[in-house]
Structures are given as C-alpha cells and as structure tokens.
C-alpha cells in the first residue's frame with residue numbers, strides 16, 4: 001500500500017503527520033493530524049490501509065451531514081483567467 005519512495009518524484013518518504021482536506025458538498029472538511037508517510041521532496045502524503053479506511057468513514061459521515069466538526073475559518077477564491 002505504501003510505496004518505498006514517492007511515486008511522483010522518487011523522493012524519500014518519512015513517517016509523519018499531515019492534514020487531509022476534502023470537500024463534502026458545500027463544506028470543506030479538514031482532518032488534522034493524520035498519520036502518513038510524507039515525501040520529503042514534494043510533500044505528497046501516503047496513507048496506509050487502516051488510515052485510508054478511517055478517512056473514508058469520516059468522509060462518508062461528512063457527506064451524510066453526521067459529522068461533528070469544529071468551525072473553521074475558510075476562504076474560497078476563484079481563479080480568474
């Protein structure tokens with residue numbers, strides 16, 4: 001599940017924590033302190049099976065509006081081209 005090296009840049013993966021950010025409907029859910037293997041070079045995060053499953057559970061709850069979240073200041077901008 002976890003590659004030996006980053007599949008994007010071949011950088012070294014180090015055990016650490018990251019934030020997982022995803023959109024659920026009109027809300028943005030930020031899951032903090034997610035254990036992950038993070039690429040030293042580009043910052044890409046890799047999650048093991050158990051963590052991926054937990055993230056899936058949280059996102060499922062989020063989509064069903066069952067998730068208790070702390071309010072978070074968020075800003076959204078449109079990229080004007």
Ligand SMILES: [Zn+2]
Nearest residue numbers: 006009039042
């Ligand atoms: Zn990388």
